[in-house]
Amino acid sequence: MSGSCAKKELTTIFLFFIATRIIFALMLNIGYYYLPKGYDVYDNVHKPLDIIFQFNDISNFYSTKWI
Structure with a gap:
């Protein structure tokens, strides 16, 4: 069993x-x-991420500009 x-x-x-x-x-x-493939990846993924993270990039740019 x-x-x-x-x-x-x-x-x-x-x-x-x-x-x-x-x-x-x-x-x-x-x-x-x-x-998404090719340019669709850039248009749909990287551009929104660039918009979201541009403030972080700007702050990093100004914090390291005078070194």
Whole structure:
């Protein structure tokens, strides 16, 4: 009885492992397909980050200007 139960548990764990791997692979493929590429990365990622962090850059510039 316990051997059959352990085998069923191992089968369930194995199937869950395979299912999570398939879902993870699909998520990676879909995510890679929709990722911005090339100039879209610059326009959509770097420009907003430059706007956000420009104040930090300005403060660093003025703090090191007279050294």
